[in-house]
Amino acid sequence: MSVPLSQMLTVATYVLRQRLAGRPRYPLVLMLEPLFRCNLACAGCGKIQYPAQILKKHLTVERCLAAVDECGAPMVSIPGGEPLMYPEIGRLVKELVARRKFVYLCTNAVLLRAKLEDGLFEPSTYLSFSVHMDGLREEHDEAVCRDGVFDEAVDAIREALRRGFRVTTNTTLFDGANPLRMREFFDAMMDLGVEGMMVSPGYSYSKAPDQEHFLRRQRAHELFSRMFSNPARRWKFNQSPLFLRFLMGKQDFECTPWGNPTYNMFGWQRPCYLLQEGYAGSFKELLETTRWEAYGRSSGNEKCRDCMVHCGYEPTAVHHTFGSWRGFRDSVVATVSGRL
Amino acid sequence: MTDETLEGWAPEIGRGVTLEEVVDRAFDYRGNVTVVRADGAELEGFLFNRDRDVPRPFVELFDPNGDGPLRILYADIRAIRFTGKDPAAGNSYAAWLRAKEQKKRATEPTAGGA
Ligand code: SF4
Ligand code: SF4
Numbered sequence: 001m002s003v004p005l006s007q008m009l010t011v012a013t014y015v016l017r018q019r020l021a022g023r024p025r026y027p028l029v030l031m032l033e034p035l036f037r038c039n040l041a042c043a044g045c046g047k048i049q050y051p052a053q054i055l056k057k058h059l060t061v062e063r064c065l066a067a068v069d070e071c072g073a074p075m076v077s078i079p080g081g082e083p084l085m086y087p088e089i090g091r092l093v094k095e096l097v098a099r100r101k102f103v104y105l106c107t108n109a110v111l112l113r114a115k116l117e118d119g120l121f122e123p124s125t126y127l128s129f130s131v132h133m134d135g136l137r138e139e140h141d142e143a144v145c146r147d148g149v150f151d152e153a154v155d156a157i158r159e160a161l162r163r164g165f166r167v168t169t170n171t172t173l174f175d176g177a178n179p180l181r182m183r184e185f186f187d188a189m190m191d192l193g194v195e196g197m198m199v200s201p202g203y204s205y206s207k208a209p210d211q212e213h214f215l216r217r218q219r220a221h222e223l224f225s226r227m228f229s230n231p232a233r234r235w236k237f238n239q240s241p242l243f244l245r246f247l248m249g250k251q252d253f254e255c256t257p258w259g260n261p262t263y264n265m266f267g268w269q270r271p272c273y274l275l276q277e278g279y280a281g282s283f284k285e286l287l288e289t290t291r292w293e294a295y296g297r298s299s300g301n302e303k304c305r306d307c308m309v310h311c312g313y314e315p316t317a318v319h320h321t322f323g324s325w326r327g328f329r330d331s332v333v334a335t336v337s338g339r340l
Numbered sequence: 341m342t343d344e345t346l347e348g349w350a351p352e353i354g355r356g357v358t359l360e361e362v363v364d365r366a367f368d369y370r371g372n373v374t375v376v377r378a379d380g381a382e383l384e385g386f387l388f389n390r391d392r393d394v395p396r397p398f399v400e401l402f403d404p405n406g407d408g409p410l411r412i413l414y415a416d417i418r419a420i421r422f423t424g425k426d427p428a429a430g431n432s433y434a435a436w437l438r439a440k441e442q443k444k445r446a447t448e449p450t451a452g453g454a
Contacts, residue, residue, distance in 0.1 A: 278367075278389055
């Protein structure tokens with residue numbers, strides 16, 4: 001794992017506090033979507049398929065901060081749309097850092113160099129750019145449906161690192177991904193100097209246009225096993241090793257949909273980042289009125305059957321790590337030995 | 341996945357389709373819809389929310405200016421028409437791959453060509 005010690009300690013303390021307080025459900029990462037606009041139009045992305053009035057709209061910083069305070073999660077991920085198109089992204093990040101939230105700004109990096117040159121952000125332990133990278137040049141440009149984006153992103157990553165920012169990558173793997181090419185990709189990202197990488201299988205959610213293109217569970221285990229077998233020691237992942245073991249089929253977890261709650265202009269999304277089954281007016285209402293028993297694999301819900309996506313299962317892995325001696329031991333062993 | 345769309349659909353509630361079903365389809369639809377109220381008034385917008393698990397089930401919309409949310413009770417809905425353009429239609433990964441393949445074929449030299 002490549003997460004800084006201060007972040008790890010914050011998360012560990014937070015999880016222990018929740019457990020001591022006897023809270024059955026608590027959030028770990030708030031998925032804050034200030035807008036749905038994007039400067040790319042990747043196939044398979046349902047996030048940007050809205051009518052014009054919705055794409056033009058965005059949340060105010062005040063509404064974002066109210067959601068952050070209401071939720072209380074120690075980490076805030078800002079996906080989108082493209083957050084660098086949010087006119088107040090500089091102020092929002094500044095406010096979040098001032099609140100000591102660990103911020104992951106998820107970007108396709110097309111605008112990153114320009115925003116860095118504008119001096120919009122200051123390096124901080126609390127801020128990471130999480131750059132969308134779906135593989136090496138050929139695979140990435142194909143996934144984002146535009147040639148040249150991989151090179152732009154690499155250039156922006158270099159610039160961000162040169163300026164002292166934390167940079168991670170986030171990769172969604174689609175059907176047909178090549179494990180050997182992915183291993184080359186991990187090497188390439190480490191050569192670039194990123195702090196860590198995040199990987200997740202794609203998901204067939206009801207509003208996504210390409211259900212058949214996402215990985216099915218069994219094939220996913222196979223793919224991840226081949227990808228992570230004998231991992232190079234220098235590969236650093238910005239996620240729980242237990243989640244990676246889960247992807248490989250070596251660990252069985254149930255989904256924790258409330259672990260990464262999603263807030264956007266529609267409200268608090270039920271039940272998770274992927275499914276849009278409705279919206280609650282407050283985080284409390286989301287926790288108290290969502291029929292959680294209807295989600296996750298054991299629920300028998302068809303929509304959850306093949307899901308292995310990080311926003312549902314990474315919180316389970318983290319909960320397991322800091323919630324049981326066995327989980328803690330397994331995480332430490334995987335981290336120290338470098339073996340998954 | 342096909343590139344089928346509900347764009348232009350104007351179901352008659354009660355004739356083979358229930359109000360709840362039409363609301364669910366409208367909720368899943370990615371374009372604007374027009375809701376016809378019991379008094380005949382029409383309201384256009386993006387229907388982003390619906391809740392049936394409350395004593396008075398409702399839908400919520402943002403109008404074409406982005407103003408809202410506007411709440412309408414199920415009991416006050418006479419019809420829903422799928423009037424707005426469907427931004428999801430034809431924008432699938434499969435469609436993009438097909439287009440890419442066609443482009444590639446068009447630029448490849450044909451057998452025996454110069
Ligand atoms: S960059 Fe992200 S938000 Fe934008 S279209 Fe691609 S996947 Fe969707
Ligand atoms: S398994 Fe969890 S994360 Fe996946 S779709 Fe179901 S509720 Fe969402």
